[in-house]
Amino acid sequence: MFYASWILPLFNRLIPLPEGELRTAIEEYSRKAGFQLNNIFVMDGSKRSAKANAFFSGLGKKKKIVLFDTLIQKHTTAELLAVLAHETGHYQLKHTRTGLALSLFQTGLMFFLLSFFLGNKDLALALGATEPSFHLNILAFGILYSPVSNVMSIFMNRISRKHEFEADAFAGKTNDAGQLIAALKKLSADNLSNLTPHPAYAYVHYSHPPLLERLKALQSI
Ligand SMILES: [Zn+2]
Structure with a gap:
């Protein structure tokens, strides 16, 4: 709720995106996709890294x-x-809400389990x-909980990858699958992501599907 207005400005400078081709295009797309915009900001991400990113903020x-x-x-207006459009997909398909509910559940479970540990007389001994x-x-508790949290993160990553495919499909249908393909290729080149991770490694650790799988799914749209 306060991330972009209070927390982020402590570390980065955010300036409203100036009027122009990009701003008009974004506003037009949001109207079309039924997405209400408060403001569009540009953040000086280049201050710390060459990685490129974009996100929505607000509850x-x-x-x-x-x-x-x-x-x-690094990207054209269309890209x-x-x-x-991909990020809009996350919002319209209620991924944000599901993610929030899941992480609340996870935190609740952690504190519930922690409550059994705090008063235990033998652990410190x-x-x-x-x-x-x-x-x-x-x-x-930290030591004993880490396997539990590892198992839960496998489950969370599975959900997250499913959401990524769904958001890609949303972007492909409401916007342009070809442009998303171009953008994803650039992003993974800039972020130096592994194009051929071992499937088992990706299954356990990846919150986003490997690039080639995403491109294949987008090409079929
Ligand atoms: Zn996504």
Whole structure:
């Protein structure tokens, strides 16, 4: 809710996207896609890295769009619109809401399990202390919880990859699959992403499907 207005400005400079071809095109697409815009910002992402990105921010009806300056430098207006169409897909298909609900559930579960650990008298002793310690119990919980959290992240990544395919399909249908293909190729080149990760590695660790799978799915639209 406050990310783009309060937190982000502590670390980066955000300036409203000036009037022009890009702004008009984005506003036109949002109107067409039934997406209410609050404002469009350009962020000085180049300050720290060459990675390019774009995202929506805000919990209410009206959203802020933040575009990294690196994204604007390297992409055409049509490619940028395709990226935004993908992000719009996440919103319209309620991925944002699902993601928020899932992470709330995850956090709730973690605190629930933590509640059994905090008062335990044996954990600190097991870690080598001579008397029970609240702080060591938290440490022990961290160690014991990490396999649980690894298993949950496999599950979350699966959902996330499914959402990515759906957002790509949304962008392909409401905008232009060819432009998204072009943009994704540039993005993965700039981000130095692995084109041929081992399927098992991708299954466990990837929140986004490998590029080739996304391109294949987009080409079939
Ligand atoms: Zn996405």
